[in-house]
Amino acid sequence: MASLSPTARVVLGMLALGKQTGYDIKQMVDKSTRHFWALSYGQIYPELQRLEEQGLVVGRSEPSGGRARQVYELTDAGRDRLHEWLLSDEEPLFELRCETLLKLFFSDEVGDEGRAVQVRSFRKVIERKLEQLRALEATSDSWEHLGPRLTLRFGIQHSEWLIEWCREAEALLQKEAQ
Amino acid sequence: MASLSPTARVVLGMLALGKQTGYDIKQMVDKSTRHFWALSYGQIYPELQRLEEQGLVVGRSEPSGGRARQVYELTDAGRDRLHEWLLSDEEPLFELRCETLLKLFFSDEVGDEGRAVQVRSFRKVIERKLEQLRALEATSDSWEHLGPRLTLRFGIQHSEWLIEWCREAEALLQKEAQ
DNA sequence: CAGGTCATGTAAAGCGTTACATGATTTT
DNA sequence: AAAATCATGTAACGCTTTACATGACCTG
Numbered sequence: 001m002a003s004l005s006p007t008a009r010v011v012l013g014m015l016a017l018g019k020q021t022g023y024d025i026k027q028m029v030d031k032s033t034r035h036f037w038a039l040s041y042g043q044i045y046p047e048l049q050r051l052e053e054q055g056l057v058v059g060r061s062e063p064s065g066g067r068a069r070q071v072y073e074l075t076d077a078g079r080d081r082l083h084e085w086l087l088s089d090e091e092p093l094f095e096l097r098c099e100t101l102l103k104l105f106f107s108d109e110v111g112d113e114g115r116a117v118q119v120r121s122f123r124k125v126i127e128r129k130l131e132q133l134r135a136l137e138a139t140s141d142s143w144e145h146l147g148p149r150l151t152l153r154f155g156i157q158h159s160e161w162l163i164e165w166c167r168e169a170e171a172l173l174q175k176e177a178q
Numbered sequence: 179m180a181s182l183s184p185t186a187r188v189v190l191g192m193l194a195l196g197k198q199t200g201y202d203i204k205q206m207v208d209k210s211t212r213h214f215w216a217l218s219y220g221q222i223y224p225e226l227q228r229l230e231e232q233g234l235v236v237g238r239s240e241p242s243g244g245r246a247r248q249v250y251e252l253t254d255a256g257r258d259r260l261h262e263w264l265l266s267d268e269e270p271l272f273e274l275r276c277e278t279l280l281k282l283f284f285s286d287e288v289g290d291e292g293r294a295v296q297v298r299s300f301r302k303v304i305e306r307k308l309e310q311l312r313a314l315e316a317t318s319d320s321w322e323h324l325g326p327r328l329t330l331r332f333g334i335q336h337s338e339w340l341i342e343w344c345r346e347a348e349a350l351l352q353k354e355a356q
Numbered sequence: 357c358a359g360g361t362c363a364t365g366t367a368a369a370g371c372g373t374t375a376c377a378t379g380a381t382t383t384t
Numbered sequence: 385a386a387a388a389t390c391a392t393g394t395a396a397c398g399c400t401t402t403a404c405a406t407g408a409c410c411t412g
Contacts, residue, residue, distance in 0.1 A: 006399075013284040023363050036279040040401060045365055067363065067408050085281075086288045089299050092277040099270040101214040101332060103263075106191040107325040110264045115324075121267050146293075146354070147285040154279060154343065161339050165332065176324070184371075201391050218373060223393055245380050245391065362409075371400075382389070 012082040019073040123166035130159040190260040197251040213333045301344035308337035
């Protein structure tokens with residue numbers, strides 16, 4: 001029994017929260033896990049088909065008016081596989097990819113003017129993300145669940161930390177420049 | 179003129195620090211940018227060939243004894259392209275992928291026992307990474323350069339913050355459990 | 357009736373990891 | 385003599401994004 005693909009994990013997880021269409025799953029991901037785990041339609045639809053072949057989900061056609069709609073649901077086997085993953089204690093994947101740090105690493109090539117611009121530009125990106133996360137927090141739907149609350153709080157606090165790091169770096173670079 | 183691929187940026191950047199073999203570049207990446215930007219041999223060697231076709235690097239055969247060795251160097255065009263990227267102010271890429279947060283998000287499915295285990299396991303991963311970064315800091319080669327110093331400091335402080343977040347989450351989960 | 361949202365999918369391209377294969381040199 | 389390191393590469397696979405294509409329904 002092959003282990004779940006990264007995409008399969010998210011899809012099964014979202015279906016554990018209720019039956020959904022592929023479209024619904026994409027919306028949910030964008031409003032919840034996007035800041036630490038993103039998915040595209042190109043991953044979701046083929047994955048739903050594979051999961052159905054493996055008997056981990058079942059899809060039913062539930063058209064809304066004349067509009068085609070496939071609604072998927074977890075099977076018992078699917079829920080088992082999800083729990084298995086949720087309880088497993090293999091080394092969890094953790095990855096950061098930060099273009100700004102890369103530019104900063106090589107920045108001696110271009111000098112101090114270049115550095116400050118990059119840090120500021122990075123801070124703007126994170127500030128915008130922070131706003132989105134705060135907006136999300138305000139329009140709370142299901143904050144009775146600890147899981148989503150925990151991860152959203154992570155996103156907000158993490159963004160705040162990053163912004164603070166930028167400010168300190170900017171201050172340091174300004175001193176350096178004089 | 180197509181823009182530089184992600185891998186090309188790192189390769190050019192490393193060559194700006196001096197001429198290197200593909201092998202050297204991999205070692206440098208592992209000891210410096212790995213914590214925010216990793217590369218594998220499978221990316222480096224083909225990329226060096228493509229960059230040479232584009233005239234951004236030149237390779238010379240410099241065998242050491244009977245051991246084949248291709249040493250690459252930036253061309254003027256290559257350096258220009260690197261600077262162009264380093265000074266550009268497009269939206270910088272920033273990505274986090276964290277399996278632990280994903281498990282936490284869905285953790286209401288399995289309850290509190292599951293959550294604490296995941297957070298602890300994540301903390302262990304980061305603690306190990308932090309040790310590696312500190313070891314790197316101790317064996318400083320070229321800390322006269324601000325760029326590498328800045329990014330290493332980021333890695334250390336970021337890891338420290340993550341560990342602290344874990345501890346707080348663990349405390350919160352322990353309260354919750356009672 | 358125009359623009360937005362709901363809804364589904366595919367194809368191509370690009371990106372990245374892993375495993376494999378090879379062999380010389382250096383260190384223990 | 386064995387193990388580690390230096391050195392180069394490829395092939396297969398898996399993952400992800402992007403762009404495209406289609407069409408119904410809903411809101412202003």
